[in-house]
Amino acid sequence: MSQFVVKNSEADAPPPPNPSSGGLKGHPWLTLLTVAVGVMMVALDGTIVAIANPVIQEKLGAAPSEIQWVTSGYLLALAVFLITAGKIGDRFGHKSTFLVGAVGFAATSAAIGFAGNIQTVIAFRVLQGLFGALLQPAALGLLRGAFPAERLNMAIGIWGGVIGASTAAGPIVGGLLVEHVSWESVFFINIPVGLIALALGLWVLRDVRAENAARSFDLPGIGLLSVGMFALVFGIIKAPEWGWGDSRTLLFLGGAVLLMVLFALWQGRAKEPLIPLSLFRSVPLSAGVLLMVLMAFAFFGAIFFVTFYLQNVHGMRPVDAGVHLLPMTGMMIVGSPLAGIAIGKVGPRIPIMVGMLLTTGAMVGMSTLDTGSGTGVMSLWFVLMGLGISPVIVGATEVIVGNAPLELSGVAGGLQQAAMQVGGSLGTAVLGALMAAKVGDVLPGNWAKPGLPPVADPQQAELLKQGAQLGIAPPAQPGMPQQAVDAMAGAVHQSFVSGMSLAFVVAAAVAFAAALLALLTRRGSNDAGPAVHI
Numbered sequence: 001m002s003q004f005v006v007k008n009s010e011a012d013a014p015p016p017p018n019p020s021s022g023g024l025k026g027h028p029w030l031t032l033l034t035v036a037v038g039v040m041m042v043a044l045d046g047t048i049v050a051i052a053n054p055v056i057q058e059k060l061g062a063a064p065s066e067i068q069w070v071t072s073g074y075l076l077a078l079a080v081f082l083i084t085a086g087k088i089g090d091r092f093g094h095k096s097t098f099l100v101g102a103v104g105f106a107a108t109s110a111a112i113g114f115a116g117n118i119q120t121v122i123a124f125r126v127l128q129g130l131f132g133a134l135l136q137p138a139a140l141g142l143l144r145g146a147f148p149a150e151r152l153n154m155a156i157g158i159w160g161g162v163i164g165a166s167t168a169a170g171p172i173v174g175g176l177l178v179e180h181v182s183w184e185s186v187f188f189i190n191i192p193v194g195l196i197a198l199a200l201g202l203w204v205l206r207d208v209r210a211e212n213a214a215r216s217f218d219l220p221g222i223g224l225l226s227v228g229m230f231a232l233v234f235g236i237i238k239a240p241e242w243g244w245g246d247s248r249t250l251l252f253l254g255g256a257v258l259l260m261v262l263f264a265l266w267q268g269r270a271k272e273p274l275i276p277l278s279l280f281r282s283v284p285l286s287a288g289v290l291l292m293v294l295m296a297f298a299f300f301g302a303i304f305f306v307t308f309y310l311q312n313v314h315g316m317r318p319v320d321a322g323v324h325l326l327p328m329t330g331m332m333i334v335g336s337p338l339a340g341i342a343i344g345k346v347g348p349r350i351p352i353m354v355g356m357l358l359t360t361g362a363m364v365g366m367s368t369l370d371t372g373s374g375t376g377v378m379s380l381w382f383v384l385m386g387l388g389i390s391p392v393i394v395g396a397t398e399v400i401v402g403n404a405p406l407e408l409s410g411v412a413g414g415l416q417q418a419a420m421q422v423g424g425s426l427g428t429a430v431l432g433a434l435m436a437a438k439v440g441d442v443l444p445g446n447w448a449k450p451g452l453p454p455v456a457d458p459q460q461a462e463l464l465k466q467g468a469q470l471g472i473a474p475p476a477q478p479g480m481p482q483q484a485v486d487a488m489a490g491a492v493h494q495s496f497v498s499g500m501s502l503a504f505v506v507a508a509a510v511a512f513a514a515a516l517l518a519l520l521t522r523r524g525s526n527d528a529g530p531a532v533h534i
Contacts (some may be wrong), residue, residue, distance in 0.1 A: 006348035026206030031146040032155050034161040034204050035139035038102045038197035039415020041109075041190050042232075044167035044173070045074075050307075051174030059183060062118035069122045072237050079421035080229045082425050084222050085130075086137035086414025087274055091217070093205035094141035094410060099198060101134030104193025114183040116367025120343040137413030140401050143203060145411040153348070153398045157166070160394045164332030164386075171307075171322030181320070221266055223275035228259030233422065236429045244433060250425040275411055279404060288399035289415055291425035294514035295359075295392050301427020302363060302507035305435065305500045311373055312471030313493045327379040331386025332393075339391035348395035348521050355395070356515035358388030364507035367501040371493045392514070399521045427507070434506060435499035436469050443495040450487040464492075470495035 007386035024030060027379040049071065055140045056148040057067040089097040108128040115121045139159070148153045177185045235252030280286045342351045362385035369378065397416050443465060448454070455461040464474055473489035 005160075020239035023070035024204060026146065028146040028151070028155070029203065029205040030200075031142055031206075032158060034200040035098065035142050036159055036195065037193065037200060038098060038105075038135050039139045039159070040166045041102070041105055041193050041197070042135055042160055043080040043126070043163040044170050044193075045109075045132070045190065048170040048174035048186055048189075049074075051171055052178050052183040055178050055183040056118070056121065056153075060116075060118045060121065066118045066122065070118075070125055072126045073122050074129040074132075075421065075425065076233050076237065077229065078133050079233045079418060080226050081130050081413035082137060082418040082421065083225060083229075083275065084135040085409060086141070086412070087217070087222075087409035089135065089138040089141050089410035089413075094138040094145065094205040095201065096204040097134050097410075098138035098142060098205065099201045101131045101138060102194050102197040102201065104128075104131030105135060106191050109194070111189040111191035113187040132163075133417075134413075136417045137410045140397070140413030140416065141409040144401055144413075146206075146289055151344070152402060153343040153394065154340040155335070156397050156401075157343070157390075157394045160339075161333045161388065161395070161457065162429065164329050164336060165389075167329055168510070170324070172319055175317065175319035176321060182361050184533055209343055215509060218267075218270050218272055218274040221263060221270055224259055224266060225274060228256050229262055229422075230419070232256035233425055233500060234424045236422075238357045240427050240436065241319030241434050272423035275415070276408070279408060279411075281337050282403045282523045283520055284399050285403040285412070287517055290394045290402070290420045291392070291514055291517050291521065292396045292400070292419035293426075294354070294510055294517065295389070295396065296420045297427035298359065298363065298507040298511040298514065299389055299427075300424035301431040302366070302504050303428075304386075304428045304432070305503055308368075308471045309369070309496070309500060312473075313496060324375065324378065325382065328382035328386040330386075332390050334393055335390030337392040342391065343398060344397050348391075348399050349518055351391035352395040352399075352521055353515050353518040355388045356511050356518060358513040360388075360508050360515060362388055363504045363511055367504035367508065371490070385430060395518075395521065427510075431503040431506060432469075435503045438499040438502045439469050439495045440465055442498045443491065445493040446494045446498075447488075447495040450491065452484070452491065468492045468495045469499065 053067050053070055105128060108124045111124045112121050143155050176187055230253045235249055239249045267275060267277050307321055310316045310324055339351055362381050365381040400416045401409060401412045455464055471493060473492040477484040
């Protein structure tokens with residue numbers, strides 16, 4: 001059984017106070033509030049910046065390939081550094097790691113807001129991703145240390161609800177700030193949030209760490225894992241542009257596999273490995289990691305297309321699209337704490353399986369959406385999706401973190417977040433490729449059906465296909481009859497919806513596989529932290 005120690009600044013500091021007697025330092029619920037404020041920045045940033053990207057491109061004169069890296073650079077840094085960041089928390093304490101992450105995230109946000117060119121924006125977005133990676137595993141490590149085993153799932157449920165609320169608020173807040181203030185304000189908003197997280201952290205957090213945590217870093221292991229993760233995520237990001245059979249894509253993905261094999265071999269020999277292979281002897285933990293990958297593949301990969309569906313097919317403004325997604329994210333906010341309660345009573349297996357089956361049903365339902373689907377039908381499937389995904393995120397997180405020893409809680413938190421990032425990136429790329437192929441197949445027929453003349457210019461035809469993959473109809477030419485304009489838009493939108501339907505069907509199959517995998521999960525069996533009264 002892992003032993004833990006509490007670090008205080010005073011050598012003769014008294015034992016941790018009982019929260020019920022009025023002490024604030026180390027209070028479990030105040031710890032939850034503090035880490036939720038910090039992680040809220042990372043979750044908010046995941047969706048709020050997407051709304052600002054078109055304006056950033058216009059104001060800074062960025063090329064399409066450059067504006068892509070405003071998002072890709074951030075996600076790449078986040079994915080590559082998450083597990084190492086968890087190890088840093090295990091070694092130096094999750095409180096210090098969390099505070100450095102919060103301050104660094106806010107500082108880089110300010111630097112982005114003051115940047116005068118796109119290159120500077122991308123550079124600080126990469127740094128922002130590194131600091132964001134410090135925050136997330138540290139938050140889970142602090143929760144693991146603050147809550148006893150029987151309350152950990154409840155804490156993770158509320159934590160998941162905060163992430164859901166922040167994700168839901170991103171498009172709405174981002175749209176309002178971009179429309180009424182400036183694109184810089186999208187980043188400046190992180191400054192007060194970061195300062196609040198810092199103040200609360202200094203006031204509330206108590207550093208809990210295991211006595212037998214590793215005292216040295218596995219530098220070769222960190223190098224192999226980081227380069228391998230970079231090759232994997234970079235290859236996935238670039239595959240839709242290069243092509244899955246392109247030599248560059250195969251080089252990066254093949255290199256990632258080779259580096260991961262070398263990493264695993266090294267971990268078996270290293271004196272103090274970054275990720276002890278014994279960690280994966282736990283079948284529930286291994287199943288939880290794979291479950292997180294499959295869940296993120298299905299959920300983030302499929303939901304990626306919904307924003308284009310709402311904005312380009314239905315013609316909604318970003319703020320309106322965000323409002324239409326509130327049934328889903330609202331159910332995640334409500335469902336995450338309820339999932340925590342259910343998991344506390346019956347364990348994670350049944351809630352996760354039911355959640356993935358609900359998600360499968362939602363994906364099948366969303367595959368039936370067409371160009372004329374109304375708000376009521378969309379909201380029905382969005383509600384089902386939010387209810388389904390909540391117990392999966394909460395349950396899989398509890399399974400991964402709860403089944404790891406306390407001295408590896410940071411690494412386990414990093415594994416959980418890295419699995420989600422890799423799964424989401426892979427789902428977006430793979431489903432995007434399938435959708436693009438489907439759109440390319442059906443577009444010529446849909447274009448010819450209303451009697452539109454074929455596009456003779458190969459370059460124009462390629463631009464038409466690329467626009468159709470996002471649901472963007474070609475602009476009307478001067479003097480073009482409205483009937484022809486409507487026919488072009490209809491052909492493009494029908495082709496987009498056909499591709500989106502295929503993506504949802506494949507996502508449903510992946511979600512069903514994840515439901516079966518849930519049979520291998522069970523409640524964390526390791527000591528979850530101090531036995532405090534809450």
